Amino acid sequence: xxEGAVRKHVxxxxxxxxxxxxxxxxxxxxxxxFISAFNNTQxxxxxxxxxxxxxxxxxxxxxxxxxxxxxxxxxxxxxxxxTLIALAVSSIAGYGFEIYHDKAKDTVMAILMLAMMVPFVAxxxxxxxxxxxxxxxxxxxxxxxxxxxxxxxxxYFRNSARSFPRDTLEAARIDGxxxxxxxxxxFIPMMKPTYASAATITFMNAWNAYLWPKxxxxxxxxxxxxxxVANTMGGxxxxxxxxxxxxxxxxxxxVIIFFCLQKSFTNAVAGAVK
Amino acid sequence: xxxxxxxxxxxxxxxxxxxxSLAGWAFLTPATLLIFIMSFYPMFSALLTSFxxxxxxxxxxxxxxxxxxQFMLKDKVFIQSVTNxxxxxxxxxxxxxxxxxxxxSLLNNRDLKFRGLFRTxxxxxxxxxxxxxxMIFRTLFTYDGMVNNVLIKLGxxxxxxxxxxxxxxAKAVIIIGLVWRWTGYNMVFYLSAMQxIDYSIYEAARIDGxxxxxxxxxxxxxxxxxxxxxxxxxxxxxTLQLFDESVNLTRGGPGNMxxxxxxxxxxxxxxxNPNFGYAAAMSFVILVxxxxxxxxxxxxxxxx
Numbered sequence: 001x002x003e004g005a006v007r008k009h010v011x012x013x014x015x016x017x018x019x020x021x022x023x024x025x026x027x028x029x030x031x032x033x034f035i036s037a038f039n040n041t042q043x044x045x046x047x048x049x050x051x052x053x054x055x056x057x058x059x060x061x062x063x064x065x066x067x068x069x070x071x072x073x074x075x076x077x078x079x080x081x082x083t084l085i086a087l088a089v090s091s092i093a094g095y096g097f098e099i100y101h102d103k104a105k106d107t108v109m110a111i112l113m114l115a116m117m118v119p120f121v122a123x124x125x126x127x128x129x130x131x132x133x134x135x136x137x138x139x140x141x142x143x144x145x146x147x148x149x150x151x152x153x154x155x156y157f158r159n160s161a162r163s164f165p166r167d168t169l170e171a172a173r174i175d176g177x178x179x180x181x182x183x184x185x186x187f188i189p190m191m192k193p194t195y196a197s198a199a200t201i202t203f204m205n206a207w208n209a210y211l212w213p214k215x216x217x218x219x220x221x222x223x224x225x226x227x228x229v230a231n232t233m234g235g236x237x238x239x240x241x242x243x244x245x246x247x248x249x250x251x252x253x254x255v256i257i258f259f260c261l262q263k264s265f266t267n268a269v270a271g272a273v274k
Numbered sequence: 275x276x277x278x279x280x281x282x283x284x285x286x287x288x289x290x291x292x293x294x295s296l297a298g299w300a301f302l303t304p305a306t307l308l309i310f311i312m313s314f315y316p317m318f319s320a321l322l323t324s325f326x327x328x329x330x331x332x333x334x335x336x337x338x339x340x341x342x343x344q345f346m347l348k349d350k351v352f353i354q355s356v357t358n359x360x361x362x363x364x365x366x367x368x369x370x371x372x373x374x375x376x377x378x379s380l381l382n383n384r385d386l387k388f389r390g391l392f393r394t395x396x397x398x399x400x401x402x403x404x405x406x407x408x409m410i411f412r413t414l415f416t417y418d419g420m421v422n423n424v425l426i427k428l429g430x431x432x433x434x435x436x437x438x439x440x441x442x443x444a445k446a447v448i449i450i451g452l453v454w455r456w457t458g459y460n461m462v463f464y465l466s467a468m469q470x471i472d473y474s475i476y477e478a479a480r481i482d483g484x485x486x487x488x489x490x491x492x493x494x495x496x497x498x499x500x501x502x503x504x505x506x507x508x509x510x511x512x513t514l515q516l517f518d519e520s521v522n523l524t525r526g527g528p529g530n531m532x533x534x535x536x537x538x539x540x541x542x543x544x545x546x547n548p549n550f551g552y553a554a555a556m557s558f559v560i561l562v563x564x565x566x567x568x569x570x571x572x573x574x575x576x577x578x
Contacts, residue, residue, distance in 0.1 A: 011486070015380060022377065023395035026458060030402055032420075033410045044413065047420040047427075093305030100298025108306060115313040117568060119515045121536045122561040125323055125543065125554040126316035129330070146312045149305035179297035208403035211517045211536065215543075226405040230522050233409060240413055247406045258401035262394065269400075269459060270466030 030251065036244035044240040058241035062232070065242065068249065070221065071228040074140075078213075078224065079206040082144040086202050087195060089148050094157025095183055099164065109158070116151045120211070128215055142216040143224075147206065153198055156271055160194040161187070197268035200261045204254050225250045317561070324555035330548050342555035351530050352556060355538040358445065358520075358531070363513045366449045371505060373457045378464035379486075379494050384473065393465070397458035404455070408522035411451045412438065441531035444524045448532060451519055456512075460505045467501040468494070503575035507568050514560055514567075535560055 036044045037058060038051035062068060097109045127146060136142040164187055172182045188195070210226045217223055223231075232238075232246045258265060324343070327336040336342060346352050380386065381393050399407070414421050415437040422434040437443045471494070479489050495502070517536040520526055526533030526541075533541075535556060542553040 015386075019377075019380060019392045023392055025454070026396045026398055029407065029410045029414065029454065030398060032414070033406070036413075045416070045419050045423065047424045089305050089308065093302040096298040096301030100295055100301075102295065105298060105302065108302070112306060112309050115309050117511070117564060118313050118317055119511065119557075119560050119564050121515050121517070121539060122320055122557045122564075123313060123316035124539065124557060125550050126319035127312065128543070129319075129323075129550070130316070145308075149308035149312070151309065154305055179294060179301075183301070204401075208405070210403075210405050210521075211540070215540070226403055229403075229405050229409055233412065233522075243409055243413060247409050251402055251406050254403060255401045258398065262397075265400075266397070266462055266466075269462050 030255070033244050033247045033251070036240065037248040039241060039244075041238075041240045044244065054241055055245070058239075058245040061239060062242045062245045062249075066228050066231060066246070067220070068228065068246070071223055071225045072249070074217070074222060075207060075225040078140050078143040079203055081140060082147055082206040083199055083202045085144060086148045086150065086153060087198055090150060090153035091157040091188075091191075091195070091198070092183060093149065094154045094159075095161045095164075095187055097154065098158045098161035099169070109154075112151050112154060120146075124211070124215065127212075131216055137216050138219050138222040143209075143213055144206075146212060147209075153202070156198055156268070157191075157194065159271070160191055164190065193264065193267070196261065196264040197271060200257055200265045201268035203257060204265070207254055320554045320558055320561075323551055324558050326551040326554075327549070328551070330550045333551060336551065342552045345552065346556065346559070351533070351538060352535075354530050355533050355535045356559075358533060359514060359516060359535045361445060362449060362452065362516060362534070363510060366452045367506065367509045367513060369449075370453045370457050370509065371460060371502065373453065374460035374505070375464055375490070375495065375498070375502070377457065377461045378468060379490050381461075381465060382468045382494075393461075397462060399455045399457075400459050402455065404518035405522055407451060407455055408519050411447060411454075412523050415447050438524055439528045441528060444528065444532045448519050448523055451523060452513070452516075456509070460509070463501055463505050464498055467498055471497050499575065503571060506571050506575070510567050510571065511564050514564055 032049070035049065035051040038053065038055040039048055040052070040054045040057075043052055043054075097105055101109075131137055131142045131145075136145075168186055168190075169182060172186050177185065208226060209224075210230075213224050214227060217227070229243075229246045229250045232243045323333065325336060325339045325341075326333040327341065328334050338344075377396055381389050381396075383389075386392075402410075413419060417434060417436050417439070421437070422431065425431040426434065435443055437447050475493055476489055479493060484492065515536050516534040517540065520532060520534040520537040521540070524532040526537055530538075539553045539556050539560075542549050542556065
């Protein structure tokens with residue numbers, strides 16, 4: 001009996017130790033990049049674990065060498081635009097597929113789901129050709145157009161439309177609302193949590209997008225924050241304080257969303273397969 | 275009388291039903307069209323382009339048609355990129371998924387203190403952008419960087435390891451980065467699926483004397499099998515398309531020893547002499563690999 005109790009105690013201790021170490025490893029790189037924004041190259045490479053006094057200097061160099069404001073403007077504009085339009089287009093489609101479903105629509109839906117298995121890189125060459133031909137290179141439209149309608153979002157909203165009560169629908173019809181009005185005035189307000197989840201994950205993905213923006217946002221005027229971060233490591237002498245300041249600025253919006261809307265974000269991640 | 279009335283009513287209802295069905299079509303058409311224009315059409319277009327050669331502005335059918343595919347077999351960089359990508363896939367995905375299952379089952383224990391805190395910490399890497407974390411890891415593992423300095427100070431290493439300039443260590447750094455970034459992400463899927471497992475099963479198992487390993491192997495993993503399959507397919511899909519880490523963390527180096535397929539495709543598209551036909555052919559290989567591996571996983575996942 002006592003031996004069993006001791007063993008249980010040991011197992012528990014090991015479990016907690018394991019989780020604590022895993023948590024520390026998970027948090028460390030992000031914590032370290034934040035504090036490194038306050039440090040100079042020597043401190044960063046030497047493994048200084050606390051913030052020092054070089055933040056202002058790092059930011060000054062970063063803003064001198066790179067047009068951070070322009071990249072931030074591009075990133076925020078494209079990301080917010082993409083989030084709003086993607087939510088509108090994909091949610092009404094998901095709603096349409098579920099509420100009015102019949103054999104034909106279910107078939108179309110099944111075909112759209114196949115697009116989930118198409119790797120983005122497999123359509124990269126033709127998409128680039130298409131956008132070049134349409135003279136959309138270096139425009140916000142090029143950034144957002146391929147990611148407005150995603151099978152993931154459509155499926156997400158289709159699943160949530162399943163819980164939209166039929167009684168509400170019928171009552172709204174009797175009240176004389178047309179189908180579009182029902183969607184706007186009944187469905188959207190009722191599904192706010194779903195929209196919040198979809199918005200968080202779309203924002204995060206758009207903010208961090210790299211391959212496609214790197215392909216279509218080619219001039220210095222058009223680059224977004226992740227590209228600017230990548231550029232900070234160019235050149236022969238790397239100022240790691242500047243790199244970490246850029247990394248921190250780029251991470252701030254997504255980290256803030258993570259902490260403020262963690263529940264929404266978690267639901268969106270896991271909601272993909274429900 | 276009543277007959278005609280009901281027939282009329284039926285007719286009216288039918289037309290109303292048709293109206294509604296039409297509204298449905300109107301709602302789903304924009305998204306459907308976009309997916310066809312941005313995904314399906316380019317996919318077939320890529321297949322056609324993969325049979326062409328020449329400058330991007332003057333593509334012509336190649337002779338023989340499969341020339342680009344033939345060339346791949348002789349292209350050492352391409353073969354290296356396939357080897358690298360598959361190496362990441364085979365090592366990283368299992369480690370990550372196993373860790374994610376272990377974390378999820380530990381955090382599903384209701385007697386555990388600080389569950390929320392642990393979960394937030396392990397999930398936090400998902401808040402970091404792929405370029406941002408690539409930069410962080412590049413800085414951490416650079417030759418005179420923190421990892422070497424700390425390991426030498428602690429006496430673990432006698433001399434610095436040139437992490438990013440060694441073919442094996444550089445691959446290891448990418449794998450460490452990937453596991454760090456995505457384990458918590460997959461854990462969230464499992465935790466969410468575990469919520470639908472009746473917790474009393476675990477309590478009953480505990481009373482019957484099953485230890486935590488037995489609970490994991492006999493209850494959790496069998497019940498999670500469908501979701502493990504989904505995460506395996508998603509991770510495979512993601513790893514085959516790996517780009518940001520290769521470009522920013524190791525820059526494909528040393529000497530293409532860590533370059534991924536997507537990175538090489540990008541390089542083929544944006545050099546002095548871009549070759550769109552060849553890039554399209556290579557990207558089509560990724561498409562086939564994704565499809566084949568997904569089919570294999572589904573078959574294996576269903577049988578077990």
